Amino acid sequence: MHTLKKFIPYYSPYKAVFFLDLICAAAISLIDLAYPQILRTMTRTVFAGEPSAILKALLPIGLAMLFMYIIQGLCKYYVSYQGHMMGANMERDMRQQLFDHYEKLSFSYYDQNNSGQMMSKLVSDLFDISEMAHHGPENLFISLIKIIGSFVFLFLINWRLAVPLLALVFFMVLFSYSQNRRMQATFMDNRQKIGEINSSLQDTLAGIRVVQSFANEEIEREKFGRSNENFLRSKDANYRCMGSFMSGNLFFQGLMYLVTLVFGGWLIARGQMEVADLAMYALYIGIFISPIQILVELTEMMQKGLSGFRRFLAVVETEPDIVDAPDAKPLENVKGTVEYDKVSFHYSDDDTLVLSNVSFQIEAGKSVALVGPSGSGKTTICSLLPRFYDVTGGSVRIDGQDIRELTLESLRNQIGLVQQDVYLFCGTIRENIAYGKPGASMKEIEDAARKANIHDFIMSLPDGYDSFVGERGTRLSGGQKQRISIARVFLKNPPILILDEATSALDNESERWIQHSLEELAKNRTTITIAHRLSTIRNADEILVVADTGIVERGTHEELLAMNGIYAHYNEMA
Ligand code: ADP
Numbered sequence: 181m182h183t184l185k186k187f188i189p190y191y192s193p194y195k196a197v198f199f200l201d202l203i204c205a206a207a208i209s210l211i212d213l214a215y216p217q218i219l220r221t222m223t224r225t226v227f228a229g230e231p232s233a234i235l236k237a238l239l240p241i242g243l244a245m246l247f248m249y250i251i252q253g254l255c256k257y258y259v260s261y262q263g264h265m266m267g268a269n270m271e272r273d274m275r276q277q278l279f280d281h282y283e284k285l286s287f288s289y290y291d292q293n294n295s296g297q298m299m300s301k302l303v304s305d306l307f308d309i310s311e312m313a314h315h316g317p318e319n320l321f322i323s324l325i326k327i328i329g330s331f332v333f334l335f336l337i338n339w340r341l342a343v344p345l346l347a348l349v350f351f352m353v354l355f356s357y358s359q360n361r362r363m364q365a366t367f368m369d370n371r372q373k374i375g376e377i378n379s380s381l382q383d384t385l386a387g388i389r390v391v392q393s394f395a396n397e398e399i400e401r402e403k404f405g406r407s408n409e410n411f412l413r414s415k416d417a418n419y420r421c422m423g424s425f426m427s428g429n430l431f432f433q434g435l436m437y438l439v440t441l442v443f444g445g446w447l448i449a450r451g452q453m454e455v456a457d458l459a460m461y462a463l464y465i466g467i468f469i470s471p472i473q474i475l476v477e478l479t480e481m482m483q484k485g486l487s488g489f490r491r492f493l494a495v496v497e498t499e500p501d502i503v504d505a506p507d508a509k510p511l512e513n514v515k516g517t518v519e520y521d522k523v524s525f526h527y528s529d530d531d532t533l534v535l536s537n538v539s540f541q542i543e544a545g546k547s548v549a550l551v552g553p554s555g556s557g558k559t560t561i562c563s564l565l566p567r568f569y570d571v572t573g574g575s576v577r578i579d580g581q582d583i584r585e586l587t588l589e590s591l592r593n594q595i596g597l598v599q600q601d602v603y604l605f606c607g608t609i610r611e612n613i614a615y616g617k618p619g620a621s622m623k624e625i626e627d628a629a630r631k632a633n634i635h636d637f638i639m640s641l642p643d644g645y646d647s648f649v650g651e652r653g654t655r656l657s658g659g660q661k662q663r664i665s666i667a668r669v670f671l672k673n674p675p676i677l678i679l680d681e682a683t684s685a686l687d688n689e690s691e692r693w694i695q696h697s698l699e700e701l702a703k704n705r706t707t708i709t710i711a712h713r714l715s716t717i718r719n720a721d722e723i724l725v726v727a728d729t730g731i732v733e734r735g736t737h738e739e740l741l742a743m744n745g746i747y748a749h750y751n752e753m754a
């Protein structure tokens with residue numbers, strides 16, 4: 181009920197369509213209900229008269245019926261087209277809302293949720309929701325009108341025959357409902373089993389070289405065969421249920437015809453029913469029998485739709501951890517002083533402190549380098565500056581302002597980030613560089629590429645800046661990708677820069693090249709560098725050695741060597 185209440189607002193942009201859809205649905209059902217009535221009237225009065233009177237009546241009745249069915253056809257068109265479109269529109273709205281929300285959710289959310297899995301699940305959830313949105317009210321309406329309408333007429337015409345039919349309907353609903361539940365459960369099982377087949381296949385194909393090099397084809401074959409066999413068994417259960425659902429319903433329908441004929445015949449013999457009414461009874465059975473099945477299936481459809489909607493709500497109602505404070509100010513005229521003041525931090529899924537009492541300061545335009553064993557918290561320190569995560573104690577300030585008092589957008593606009601992993605979007609090289617500054621001119625893009633030492637390479641490609649990258653595009657080496665990502669940051673031109681092991685995935689040759697571009701990039705910017713190679717940070721204004729949740733040594737290269745501590749030890753090993 182609670183969920184349903186939240187669902188209703190999604191109809192509000194389509195109120196007009198929704199009500200017209202219901203009106204059309206009602207018209208379709210009412211017109212269906214009319215035919216047996218017309219037939220009954222005709223057989224009882226008109227056909228009983230003179231042949232000439234019959235002939236005279238046929239034309240007006242024929243025309244009236246033609247008009248009726250034209251209306252019904254139009255209504256059906258509206259329901260099938262606009263009704264479905266309403267569902268599709270609502271699905272679009274929700275999908276957009278979902279996407280917008282995904283973009284807002286914080287890093288901590290993505291640490292804990294597998295986005296790929298979530299996305300694919302939500303595709304099928306949204307489909308279920310859209311089906312429910314459109315078919316739910318409409319089918320409920322059509323079915324109820326047909327069933328109730330039929331029985332009102334049946335009772336009016338002859339209540340004696342209507343009573344046993346109503347009893348049969350009752351048992352049929354019970355039967356259909358239980359069968360349908362079982363059937364839907366087997367459908368779910370089918371879905372799961374086909375999922376298992378797919379993942380088994382994907383796993384084997386992805387690892388086919390390993391499979392073949394170990395000559396383990398037979399083992400994989402057996403594993404796959406098992407999933408394949410399981411799917412067949414699941415199908416077997418599914419078809420069995422479907423068979424009994426369908427045959428049971430057909431049998432109930434037959435029983436109704438039987439009761440109508442035998443009991444109705446008996447009533448006719450006793451003079452308690454007219455012959456014309458018998459035919460009409462048979463026609464009404466044809467009208468209300470399929471709505472009963474639809475109604476039964478509807479309960480399942482609603483359940484599926486609502487549980488899909490609940491999963492949808494679970495995502496869109498998750499508040500992002502990191503949002504603008506109500507009175508957030510934009511970060512403007514940045515000089516670029518960065519200050520970490522007694523910062524402590526732990527990730528939300530884990531209470532152990534990653535950082536405790538970390539303090540350091542970088543003057544505008546100066547550089548700090550972080551060194552330390554892997555897992556000591558260097559990347560974490562950097563993640564706090566663009567507020568990918570918020571500190572759990574202390575504060576981080578830029579130009580003296582706590583970054584939590586700034587708008588996220590303005591904060592992140594002032595920070596450039598180059599990491600070890602580069603993500604290039606599907607698209608051209610030009611688009612990928614322009615990502616650093618949407619709307620940048622071609623000249624700006626080329627300038628950035630030149631500064632990143634990638635312009636000549638790009639020009640050597642047949643399509644130049646319009647060459648595609650990404651899955652089916654030009655294959656780029658790690659170094660080339662890294663240079664594109666550096667060009668992005670040149671284009672963005674931020675006063676503050678974070679370089680997180682930007683060269684550690686590269687070979688020596690590329691590293692030297694890129695080191696040069698990075699030094700160029702760091703000029704006149706406040707820079708935090710995490711280096712895996714000490715030689716690249718020798719000239720940093722200050723070097724911080726991070727270990728055991730905090731800074732254990734600090735100073736310039738020479739000072740640290742003189743201290744003869746951890747850094748000096750590293751230096752000897754390098
Ligand atoms: P470094 O960059 O120095 O190698 P990190 O800052 O990446 O170290 O990691 C510091 C510690 O925080 C590690 O113990 C790591 O396991 C943990 N950690 C890193 N990222 C996350 C995360 N997203 N969620 C939970 N723990 C994390």
Ligand code: MG
Nearest residue numbers: 558559560680
């Ligand atoms: Mg790291």
